[in-house]
Amino acid sequence: MIAVVDYGASNVPSVLRGLRAVRADAMVTADPETVRRAPRVVVPGVGNFAPAMRRLAAAGLADAVREVAQSGRPVLGICLGLQLFLESSDEAPGVPGLGLLAGRVRRFATDLPVPHVGWAKVTLTARGRAHAALRGAFPGGDAFFYHVHSYHPDGVEPAADLADAEYGAPFATIVGRDAVLGVQFHPEKSQAAGLALLEGFAGWTP
Amino acid sequence: MLARRLIPCLDVTGGRVVKGVRFQELRDAGDPAEQAARYDAEGADELVLLDISASHEERGTTLDMVSHVADTLFIPFTVGGGIRSVADARVVLRAGADKVAVNTAAVRDPSLVTRLADEFGRQCVVAAVDAKDREGGRENPKGLPGGRGEGWEVMVRGGREPTGLAAVEWAARLESLGAGEILLTSMDADGTQNGYDLALTGAVARAVHIPVIASGGAGRLEHLAAALDAGAHGVLAATLFHYRGTTLREARAYLAGRGFPVRP
Known part of the structure; x- marks a missing residue:
């Protein structure tokens, strides 16, 4: 059973639909x-960092997600969900994230339009190529995923940078270590590649 | 680098997909959920559903249909037609849409675009512009170069009502109001299969910094490439994919062969 954490994030039904599509x-x-008892947890997310973190903490869900991750059970963060896994965000100075992964969330510094919206090519790093949960989604080493975001992971440990995309400059769009995995894009809106990634997570033993 | 988008469009009325020529002479084109599932399976980059009767019959978007279609999709899904308020948009988004398209209501009350962007984010707000050529035919291209766009007038209520607004200037205004992208339909080209209005597409693409989706007139694969060359970030088509036996796979392969970045 995968627990999809509902803390008022609006795309929970899409994520559930994606997981069910891969059985x-x-x-x-x-x-x-x-x-807390779930063998596997997904933290979706659309919206702003501070209110999301506040709702997660107030509901006792922040501690629950942290416990699951620390016990080595797989945890997947999607978009804002991933950003909450990091230590802090430019979007909410002074508001700590869950700190499941080292690194912070930065706003795009580019002349290109922000938010970054669309199908971006995602390329696995050497670490990413060795990651069991990602294999199915990247038959050729890269794949397109649907991104919608103004902020992105930054300063993650090199070992935790699993795949990059480019928008003005390269940025890490899949990050993770141990049982923690985070994707900046929306696998539930990324068709075959996205469903393959969800399937990979659902069957992943870290 | 973002992939250029191929976007099938379902014009829906009375629970069925329909398609006409220049917004008239509507023909049946199937069941919305079946068509949506087929396009998703063929690798559409996103899907647009426009409830084309909603605006003039003054009724809300058909939510059951939106939610049925959303159930079949794993790509971004835009819904338009009859969205007049933040509350209308919220209901459509809850039913499974990722973005809402507004046209008539934005002309009546431009602040709606800003309120939608504040509430749901710009990426959620698609400003639809239906433009009609006022300079007597596409054989006489206008707005090039640096055209000011007097040649095209914004039409609302499913093309029934002129507004007096110049389409290119209105598109720029929509961006400043908070629109995340422009869905630009040439009423003159719509359904003709003679190609997009490239002058219109180019003039609007040069006037804004947000993605422009070209719509109206696609009848051959070359037309898709021409619209992208004119500055469109995505190409929307209905007739081409509904009736012409052209698959999205063929379209994608053709565009890749022409050097456009598209999903494999």
Whole structure:
């Protein structure tokens, strides 16, 4: 059973639909006890860092997600969900993230239009190529995923940078270490590649 | 580098997909959910559903249909037609849309675009512009170069009502109001299969810094390439994919062969 954490993030139904499309056993829950006991957890997210972090903490879900990750059970963050896994964000100075991964969230510094919206080519790093959860989604080493974001992971450990995309400059768009995995894009909106990634996560033993 | 987008469009009325010529002479083109599933399977980059009766019959978007279609899709999904308020948009987004398209309501109350962007983010707000040529035919291209766009007038209520607004200037205004992209339809080219209005597409693409989706007139693969060359970030087509037996796979392969960045 995959617990999809519902803390008011608006795209929870799409994420659930994506997981079910790959025959993963998934449910949406806002209950910290259910999350704490779940063998596998997905933290989706659309919106702003500070209110999301506040809601997650107030509901007891922040601690629950942290416990799951620390116990070595797989945790997947999607878009804002991934950003919450990092230590801090430009979007919310002074608001700490979950700190599951080293690094911070930065706003795009580019003359290109922000938010970055569309199908961006994502290329695995050497680490990413060795990652068991990612293999199915990247038959050729790169794949296109649907991105919608103004902020991106920055300063992650080289070992945690699993795949990069480029928008003005390269940025890490899949990050992870141990049982923690985060994607800046929306696998639930990235068709075959995205579904393959969700399937990879659903069957992943870190 | 972002991939250029291939976007099939479902014009829907009375629960069916329809397609006409210049917004008239509508023909049936199937069941919305079936068509959506087919386009998703063929590798569409996103899907647009426009409830074309919503605006003039003054009724809300058909939410059941939106949610049925959303159930079949794993790509971004834009819904337009009859969205007049933030509350209308919220209901459509909850039903499974990722973006909302506004046209008539934005002309009546431009602040709606800003309120939608504030509430849901710019990426969620598609400003649809239906433009009609006022200079007597596309054989006489206008707006090139550096044209000011007096040649095209914005039409609302499904093309029934002129607004007096110049399309190119209106598109720029929509960007400053908070639109995340412009869905630009040439009413003159719509359904004709004679190609997009490239002068219009180019003039609007030069006037804004947000993506422009060209719409209206695609009848051959060359037309898609021509619109992208004119500055469009994505190409929307209905007739071409509904009736012409052209698959999205063929379109993608053709554009890749022409050197455009597209998904494999």
